[in-house]
Amino acid sequence: GQQVMQIPQYQHVQEGEDFTTYCNSSTTLSNIQWYKQRPGGHPVFLIQLVKSGEVKKQKRLTFQFGEAKKNSSLHITATQTTDVGTYFCAGPDTGFQKLVFGTGTRLLVSP
Amino acid sequence: KAGVTQTPRYLIKTRGQQVTLSCSPISGHRSVSWYQQTPGQGLQFLFEYFSETQRNKGNFPGRFSGRQFSNSRSEMNVSTLELGDSALYLCASSLGTSRETQYFGPGTRLLVL
Numbered sequence: 001g002q003q004v005m006q007i008p009q010y011q012h013v014q015e016g017e018d019f020t021t022y023c024n025s026s027t028t029l030s031n032i033q034w035y036k037q038r039p040g041g042h043p044v045f046l047i048q049l050v051k052s053g054e055v056k057k058q059k060r061l062t063f064q065f066g067e068a069k070k071n072s073s074l075h076i077t078a079t080q081t082t083d084v085g086t087y088f089c090a091g092p093d094t095g096f097q098k099l100v101f102g103t104g105t106r107l108l109v110s111p
Numbered sequence: 112k113a114g115v116t117q118t119p120r121y122l123i124k125t126r127g128q129q130v131t132l133s134c135s136p137i138s139g140h141r142s143v144s145w146y147q148q149t150p151g152q153g154l155q156f157l158f159e160y161f162s163e164t165q166r167n168k169g170n171f172p173g174r175f176s177g178r179q180f181s182n183s184r185s186e187m188n189v190s191t192l193e194l195g196d197s198a199l200y201l202c203a204s205s206l207g208t209s210r211e212t213q214y215f216g217p218g219t220r221l222l223v224l
Contacts (some may be wrong), residue, residue: 033212042201042215043154088154092210098144098167099210101154 002027002093004102012108019079021105023072023089030092032065032072033099038085079109112138115216117202123222129190132219136183136204142166143185144209145177148199148218157200159209160185167209189221197223 003026013019023032031050035043047056049065049072056063062075072089089102116135124130136143144167145157156169160179177187183204189196199220203213 035213042218043203043213045212045214048212090213097208097210098156098159098169099213100156101146103153 002091002095002100004089004091004100006087006089006102006105008105009103010106010108012110013079015081015109015111016078019076019083019107021074021087021089021107023074023102025070025091025100027094028069030069032069033090034063034072034074035088035090035101036085037088037104041085043088076107079107081109081111083107084109115202115204115214117200117216117219119219120217121220121222123224124192125224126192126194128192129188130192130221132187132189132200132202132221134185134187134202134204134216136185136202137214140204140206140214141183142205142207142209142211143179143183144203144205144213145185145187146201146203147171148201149197154201156209157187161208192223194223197221 006023033048034046037043052069053067054065060077064073086104086106088104090099093100118133142161144159147155159167163179174190179185199218201218203215205211
């Protein structure tokens with residue numbers, strides 16, 4: 001079945017450093033969604049990318065969708081302690097009507 | 112608009128028991144999906160309900176079942192609990208299909224002893 005992998009699994013940064021997580025799908029995606037889950041919380045939708053090569057920004061967060069629509073990245077500039085959490089990408093399953101979530105990247109930010 | 116609500120928030124059961132979890136979606140959302148989240152396996156799709164019908168099912172044993180009522184509220188049942196069923200069970204709603212943006216509830220944390 002379709003698989004969505006994310007790297008790294010875990011990253012620990014100092015506040016102010018940049019952070020990037022990469023998402024790779026085994027199949028072409030019609031769109032990619034990103035979610036953030038704070039410790040002890042639930043996943044919260046951040047953004048959706050649809051077009052090949054699309055780049056979207058939300059303040060310090062930059063999201064990219066690959067040209068082949070099989071990969072995506074999330075870059076955080078100058079991390080803050082509020083960025084702590086696990087970031088998931090998710091893409092629609094090609095065969096079934098459901099989202100397949102990536103393995104997640106856990107970000108820890110030290111002040 | 113109120114968000115997705117789930118009850119109970121925490122639950123402790125013993126092996127062999129059964130459990131029922133409840134989820135109320137965002138008003139107007141007709142699709143309700145259930146996910147199991149564990150540290151080792153991440154977010155795993157259980158099933159999706161739309162208009163009281165199960166539309167999709169993940170790779171879980173038949174001990175996991177669910178249903179949806181006419182008001183879109185959904186319940187999930189796990190029978191003959193096993194230790195490995197300990198997890199955070201998340202419900203998510205969306206307008207039309209489970210391929211769309213998912214709005215998650217706070218989850219029910221189940222511990223099986």
